[in-house]
Amino acid sequence: MNIFKKALCAGLVLIAAVLALPLAASAASMQKVTVNTSYAYVYIPGEQDRGETLSAPYYTSLPAGTVDYMTDVASENIPDVGMQTYCFTTSGRKLLKSQVTLGEEVSSIPANTITSVKVSADSKSTKIVIGGNWNVPFNVMPDGITYSGSTNTVSSFSPSKVIVTMDYSTLGTLSLPSSFPADSCFSGVTAKETTNGSVKQVVLTFSLKESAYYGSYARWNSKGQLELEFLNPVDSLKGARIFLDPGHGYNGSESEKDVGAVGNGLYEYQLNYAKALALKEELEKRGATVMMLDTMNENYHLLSSRVEAAVEWQPHLYVSLHHDSTTNSTSGGLTTYYNTPYSQPLAKNIQTALISAIRSATGYQIQDRGYKFKEYAVTCSKCFPSILIEHGFISNPTEIGVMTDAHTLSVIASAEADAIEAFLLQKDMVITPVPEPEDPVEPEPPVEDNRTDYEKLVDLAADHITSFSESNP
Numbered sequence: 336m337n338i339f340k341k342a343l344c345a346g347l348v349l350i351a352a353v354l355a356l357p358l359a360a361s362a363a364s365m366q367k368v369t370v371n372t373s374y375a376y377v378y379i380p381g382e383q384d385r386g387e388t389l390s391a392p393y394y395t396s397l398p399a400g401t402v403d404y405m406t407d408v409a410s411e412n413i414p415d416v417g418m419q420t421y422c423f424t425t426s427g428r429k430l431l432k433s434q435v436t437l438g439e440e441v442s443s444i445p446a447n448t449i450t451s452v453k454v455s456a457d458s459k460s461t462k463i464v465i466g467g468n469w470n471v472p473f474n475v476m477p478d479g480i481t482y483s484g485s486t487n488t489v490s491s492f493s494p495s496k497v498i499v500t501m502d503y504s505t506l507g508t509l510s511l512p513s514s515f516p517a518d519s520c521f522s523g524v525t526a527k528e529t530t531n532g533s534v535k536q537v538v539l540t541f542s543l544k545e546s547a548y549y550g551s552y553a554r555w556n557s558k559g560q561l562e563l564e565f566l567n568p569v570d571s572l573k574g575a576r577i578f579l580d581p582g583h584g585y586n587g588s589e590s591e592k593d594v595g596a597v598g599n600g601l602y603e604y605q606l607n608y609a610k611a612l613a614l615k616e617e618l619e620k621r622g623a624t625v626m627m628l629d630t631m632n633e634n635y636h637l638l639s640s641r642v643e644a645a646v647e648w649q650p651h652l653y654v655s656l657h658h659d660s661t662t663n664s665t666s667g668g669l670t671t672y673y674n675t676p677y678s679q680p681l682a683k684n685i686q687t688a689l690i691s692a693i694r695s696a697t698g699y700q701i702q703d704r705g706y707k708f709k710e711y712a713v714t715c716s717k718c719f720p721s722i723l724i725e726h727g728f729i730s731n732p733t734e735i736g737v738m739t740d741a742h743t744l745s746v747i748a749s750a751e752a753d754a755i756e757a758f759l760l761q762k763d764m765v766i767t768p769v770p771e772p773e774d775p776v777e778p779e780p781p782v783e784d785n786r787t788d789y790e791k792l793v794d795l796a797a798d799h800i801t802s803f804s805e806s807n808p
């Protein structure tokens with residue numbers, strides 16, 4: 336594995352060093368690795384243009400107990416992250432060494448035969464249980480993804496199948512279920528054998544009843560079977576489970592609070608909380624079940640703890656709410672980020688709805704910075720679609736004035752709820768006209784303003800804090 340060559344190809348300045356090659360003495364030897372964390376990120380070597388330093392958005396994270404075989408271990412200096420040590424496995428994956436436990440050396444990989452596939456369902460979810468001989472690495476991904484160019488940018492997503500690929504596996508005398516439960520999100524399954532390089536694979540293809548996919552949960556049960564769980568589609572917001580993550584906040588110490596960006600006398604964590612609260616109320620009014628992290632009082636400083644709380648709660652989707660900042664006080668605009676392909680339609684809906692609603696309700700021509708692929712710690716779970724919204728720039732006094740106004744707050748919450756509803760009901764996003772503010776104010780003739788710039792800023796900040804505390808008791 337020539338790490339230097341890969342790094343140069345990518346045009347990245349990576350300081351790569353092979354830390355240890357315990358297996359170099361015996362080329363045929365491999366070392367067993369077992370996932371030791373609830374979900375281990377999967378990276379794919381040699382896919383620089385798709386972001387090798389990011390966990391692969393199209394590869395399922397592997398649950399605790401999954402076994403693979405390592406041929407190489409190496410460290411790389413990842414920009415913004417620092418030195419990371421990875422294990423390179425014979426299934427073609429790259430796993431963080433900290434997320435696996437090293438086991439015995441072997442000269443060959445044991446065979447795995449898929450012996451059973453069982454499906455059960457209730458109104459909430461569909462469960463698939465796959466039996467075999469050992470906890471092989473696997474992947475779960477919907478079809479119907481169109482990428483734009485060679486990057487992770489998704490241009491469209493319209494799934495009709497979910498494909499489960501079991502590595503190091505062959506088919507035994509497997510009888511597949513001939514009928515599926517009424518509540519199941521799937522209508523049928525087929526199985527075939529294939530190979531990926533030298534790795535034998537079994538591909539199970541499940542047909543979706545509706546063109547909807549909300550990620551998957553995975554665990555190995557005590558019988559060594561793989562249990563996969565898929566949330567069923569909903570036909571109204573009643574029954575939908577939505578997880579809200581207001582960015583930053585309390586981190587266990589008042590003095591070291593993570594306030595996020597600071598600008599114009601405002602703290603980002605308070606604005607994030609106010610937006611999340613308004614969205615929670617709007618979604619609940621429409622019948623949804625909402626879980627919102629209490630970032631004012633509870634410690635979610637570790638970003639992984641936010642995602643773990645959501646994985647535990649099993650939402651249909653996850654929304655992280657933030658505000659942007661930069662040193663240039665005239666820069667502005669709104670951006671929505673996604674990581675997994677099946678989060679793209681939600682990001683698209685949210686971005687489109689917000690730009691339209693804010694412009695028409697306030698007259699402020701907020702810049703449309705688009706919906707974009709990016710990896711954030713809170714957007715790369717494979718268990719649910721997730722997005723991160725940057726609600727304008729706290730560093731731009733005009734923009735943050737508009738974006739924290741009490742009327743705008745309700746316009747934003749309503750547009751976001753519309754976007755979420757359209758996503759969950761697989762409907763095209765309809766942009767509804769936003770009502771005029773109550774008691775519209777007649778434009779007044781300009782008055783001479785003798786305040787200094789500093790005085791204007793202080794007054795502006797005071798206005799924002801008032802509107803914030805009014806909307807957030």
Ligand SMILES: [Zn+2]
Pocket residue numbers: 582583595596603657658
């Ligand atoms: Zn932030």
